[in-house]
Amino acid sequence: MSEQELQELEKVFNQKITDDVRIEPKDWMPEKYRKTHIRQISQHAHSEIIGQLPEGNWITRAPSLRRKVALLAKIQDEAGHGLYLYSACETLGISREELLDQLHTGKAKYSSIFNYPAVTWADMGAIGWLVDGAAIINQIPLMNTSYGPYARAMVRVCKEESFHQRQGFEIMLTLTEGSEEQKEMAQDALNRWWWPALMMLGPRDADSPNTAQSMKWKLKRKTNDELRQQFIDQTVPQAELIGLTIPDPDLKWNEERQSYDSGAIDWDEFWQVVKGHGPCNKVRMEARIAAHENGSWVREAANAYAQKHSKK
Numbered sequence: 001m002s003e004q005e006l007q008e009l010e011k012v013f014n015q016k017i018t019d020d021v022r023i024e025p026k027d028w029m030p031e032k033y034r035k036t037h038i039r040q041i042s043q044h045a046h047s048e049i050i051g052q053l054p055e056g057n058w059i060t061r062a063p064s065l066r067r068k069v070a071l072l073a074k075i076q077d078e079a080g081h082g083l084y085l086y087s088a089c090e091t092l093g094i095s096r097e098e099l100l101d102q103l104h105t106g107k108a109k110y111s112s113i114f115n116y117p118a119v120t121w122a123d124m125g126a127i128g129w130l131v132d133g134a135a136i137i138n139q140i141p142l143m144n145t146s147y148g149p150y151a152r153a154m155v156r157v158c159k160e161e162s163f164h165q166r167q168g169f170e171i172m173l174t175l176t177e178g179s180e181e182q183k184e185m186a187q188d189a190l191n192r193w194w195w196p197a198l199m200m201l202g203p204r205d206a207d208s209p210n211t212a213q214s215m216k217w218k219l220k221r222k223t224n225d226e227l228r229q230q231f232i233d234q235t236v237p238q239a240e241l242i243g244l245t246i247p248d249p250d251l252k253w254n255e256e257r258q259s260y261d262s263g264a265i266d267w268d269e270f271w272q273v274v275k276g277h278g279p280c281n282k283v284r285m286e287a288r289i290a291a292h293e294n295g296s297w298v299r300e301a302a303n304a305y306a307q308k309h310s311k312k
């Protein structure tokens with residue numbers, strides 16, 4: 001392709017971004033745009049799949065049949081989200097095998113939040129309320145992201161996440177209305193998940209190498225710090241409503257900004273977890289790889305079936 005043709009294609013691409021016209025799989029796109037999307041969409045897909053593990057731990061110990069059914073449905077939704085996202089990612093010219101290989105060899109990241117343990121039933125409430133709550137705040141702007149398949153996948157994901165957030169909040173509400181021990185359990189879960197939930201939204205804008213370019217491409221519509229502030233402002237009144245205390249002594253309403261000021265996040269902890277040294281990184285990867293290996297017979301059977309039918 002000549003230099004002039006390339007410039008023409010780039011001009012058309014940039015105009016689409018300016019006019020909010022979605023980029024579709026067969027459209028020309030800069031290589032860096034494609035790679036950045038593969039990175040973010042695959043990290044998102046991997047997070048949904050690994051995110052099933054802390055909750056899977058509680059299926060057999062859910063305190064009632066109703067809770068068990070809701071938890072199972074939530075975990076199934078997460079598997080579904082992973083599948084839409086892998087499919088969206090494949091439209092960028094990478095295979096499912098390669099994506100999974102990147103996860104299993106540690107080349108691709110998944111969300112830091114899933115490297116923390118779920119030690120009590122209240123953690124199922126805190127994960128739904130805080131983790132899905134933060135995920136919705138991050139994902140609603142992604143329904144408007146510039147890459148068509150990613151934006152469309154987000155519509156259903158956001159609807160389902162909002163159901164997850166409510167069921168998590170309802171678990172917390174029930175615990176806070178229960179015995180003193182149950183209330184303590186809810187507060188303890190909030191204490192342990194609050195800071196990791198804030199970290200989940202990514203590093204400070206000043207330390208985020210990808211944000212500036214992703215905002216220009218309209219992959220990201222809001223920066224990490226903007227989303228974090230929105231999450232804090234939305235969640236603090238919810239905690240107050242159910243009589244729980246946010247574990248941040250510096251949290252204070254700022255009348256002028258009409259927003260909360262909050263304490264410092266331990267970014268060293270965040271980077272340690274991202275680099276693989278969180279409390280559960282090792283067990284999460286071991287469980288994921290074992291699930292993949294144990295499922296090889298399903299893939300073989302599906303391929304054999306597809307081959308048999310393609311010959312008919």
Ligand code: BYC
Nearest residue numbers: 043044047048051110111112135200201202208209210211
């Ligand atoms: N954890 O330049 P930055 C769910 C990495 S699952 C680990 O700000 P970006 C759910 C980042 O990849 C929802 N790594 O990056 C499921 C980059 O590294 P590389 C998960 C992180 O991409 C089950 C470096 O740090 N949601 O809801 O512009 C049960 C610098 O960061 C993290 C998504 O994946 C992290 N938290 O912004 C319950 C949403 N943060 O690749 C619930 C889609 C950053 O350059 N993703 N890093 O080596 C995004 O919106 C963006 O990718 C992020 C980061 C805001 C997360």
